[in-house]
Amino acid sequence: xxxxIRRDLAHLWHPCSQMKDYEDFPxxxxxxxxxxxxxxxxxxxxxxxxxxxxxxxxxxxxARLRAALSRQADRxxxxxxxxxxxxxxxxxxxxxxxxxxxxxxxxxxxxxxTAVEIALKxxxxxxxxxxxxxxxxxxxxxxxxxxESGLALxxxxxxxxxxxxxxxxxxxxxxxxxxxxxxxxxxxWNDCGPAWPAxxxxxxxxxRTAAALIVEPVLQGAGGxxxxxxxxxxxxxxxxxxxxxxxxxxxxxxGFWRTGEKLAWDHVRGGADAAPDLLCLSKGLTAGWLPFSxxxxxxxxxxxxxxxxxxxxxxxxxxxxSGNALGAAVAAEALSIYDxxxxxxxxxxLSARLAAAWxxxxxxxxxxxxxxxxxxxxxxxxxxxxxxxxxxAGFEVFRExxxxxxxxxxxxxxxYWLPPLNTEEETVDELTRITIESIQAVRRRMGF
Ligand SMILES: Cc1ncc(COP(=O)(O)O)c(C=O)c1O
Numbered sequence: 001x002x003x004x005i006r007r008d009l010a011h012l013w014h015p016c017s018q019m020k021d022y023e024d025f026p027x028x029x030x031x032x033x034x035x036x037x038x039x040x041x042x043x044x045x046x047x048x049x050x051x052x053x054x055x056x057x058x059x060x061x062x063a064r065l066r067a068a069l070s071r072q073a074d075r076x077x078x079x080x081x082x083x084x085x086x087x088x089x090x091x092x093x094x095x096x097x098x099x100x101x102x103x104x105x106x107x108x109x110x111x112x113x114t115a116v117e118i119a120l121k122x123x124x125x126x127x128x129x130x131x132x133x134x135x136x137x138x139x140x141x142x143x144x145x146x147x148e149s150g151l152a153l154x155x156x157x158x159x160x161x162x163x164x165x166x167x168x169x170x171x172x173x174x175x176x177x178x179x180x181x182x183x184x185x186x187x188x189w190n191d192c193g194p195a196w197p198a199x200x201x202x203x204x205x206x207x208r209t210a211a212a213l214i215v216e217p218v219l220q221g222a223g224g225x226x227x228x229x230x231x232x233x234x235x236x237x238x239x240x241x242x243x244x245x246x247x248x249x250x251x252x253x254x255g256f257w258r259t260g261e262k263l264a265w266d267h268v269r270g271g272a273d274a275a276p277d278l279l280c281l282s283k284g285l286t287a288g289w290l291p292f293s294x295x296x297x298x299x300x301x302x303x304x305x306x307x308x309x310x311x312x313x314x315x316x317x318x319x320x321x322s323g324n325a326l327g328a329a330v331a332a333e334a335l336s337i338y339d340x341x342x343x344x345x346x347x348x349x350l351s352a353r354l355a356a357a358w359x360x361x362x363x364x365x366x367x368x369x370x371x372x373x374x375x376x377x378x379x380x381x382x383x384x385x386x387x388x389x390x391x392x393a394g395f396e397v398f399r400e401x402x403x404x405x406x407x408x409x410x411x412x413x414x415x416y417w418l419p420p421l422n423t424e425e426e427t428v429d430e431l432t433r434i435t436i437e438s439i440q441a442v443r444r445r446m447g448f
Pocket of ligand 1: 111112113114116147148216221224250251252253282283285294
């Protein structure tokens with residue numbers, strides 16, 4: 001163990017980790033990062049197979065984003081965004097206002113959880129302003145994940161993360177029986193009619209008490225990289241509108257081309273009438289350069305809050321770094337890159353490459369099941385006998401992959417690739433080889 005790692009373990013409490021695991025699987029020592037790779041002190045490199053928790057959508061060290069950050073740092077780095085205005089933030093807001101019409105108001109936060117917290121609070125508060133004070137429940141989807149802060153965790157259906165705090169978190173209504181698909185080729189993708197009656201029946205019970213419904217459109221990340229039919233979103237939008245329930249689209253993972261469309265909500269193809277009421281962005285918004293998030297708001301919801309001060313219509317939410325100028329400058333440049341002609345086509349090419357390589361990995365190992373893919377994400381579950389479930393086979397694959405050159409951080413026994421959107425073909429080949437070898441090594445050792 002190097003001196004740095006000893007010092008690290010003496011003081012750092014790493015996120016989403018059991019610290020005892022680091023005793024025989026210490027953190028890797030990063031000295032640099034470029035493109036899809038992390039560079040390590042021992043001279044080797046690791047493929048960042050999950051884009052550093054899904055945010056490095058344009059890879060590490062992108063020259064244009066570095067230049068945008070540095071230009072802004074030369075002007076000013078941060079000013080309070082209440083009672084001030086600046087070109088960087090106004091310019092970015094104009095562009096975000098065009099992303100998902102008619103959502104044309106933008107409220108900035110720090111990280112993804114904050115964006116969700118803001119959306120949930122706005123929805124609850126708006127219902128109160130409308131006189132719908134009985135509307136105090138949130139509806140969420142099974143296997144959904146929306147962040148770690150109080151309300152965001154409350155509406156997440158992840159027992160492992162939520163359970164220790166369940167006593168103090170508001171209980172959401174969880175919709176079960178989602179129309180999950182393996183890919184857009186599944187007939188359910190365009191028509192989830194067979195699943196709808198059972199879902200509608202669950203919704204109807206809460207038609208008069210629900211404040212908002214929150215969804216990760218099309219792709220659920222932390223709940224297992226599950227893909228579901230965009231037709232469900234169309235139906236949920238119609239149902240929520242008919243019953244005066246707000247709809248929140250959490251695009252913190254899916255925003256900016258990850259699912260093959262600029263926004264995952266674009267799969268819905270219903271135009272402005274089918275837009276959500278609130279939409280949360282982070283991660284890819286700055287391509288993972290800074291903690292920065294935005295909640296886009298429907299003008300009708302915004303109008304409810306527009307009133308004389310002190311009448312219960314003031315949204316007094318504040319985060320110190322709301323509208324941070326460095327984050328805004330990088331986000332504006334990232335949006336320019338996402339908007340370039342051919343960007344969507346390049347994501348489509350990567351997506352096809354990933355899907356083919358994933359199928360090959362499954363065939364070569366015979367150890368993957370429930371293969372699924374959407375945009376530049378592929379996932380599958382390790383095919384394990386009952387006796388090996390809960391024995392951390394996924395974690396073992398992770399360790400093997402790190403030893404071979406890929407930071408392939410599974411979700412339990414679910415393996416997935418979610419690399420930067422500009423990942424090179426050779427890197428996909430390398431990742432495929434490492435994944436196959438890592439699975440085979442664990443398979444031999446654990447016997448499955
Ligand atoms: C869909 C979704 N919502 C919210 C969050 C929370 O974002 P953050 O970790 O930046 O607070 C995440 C993080 O992974 C996410 O995937």
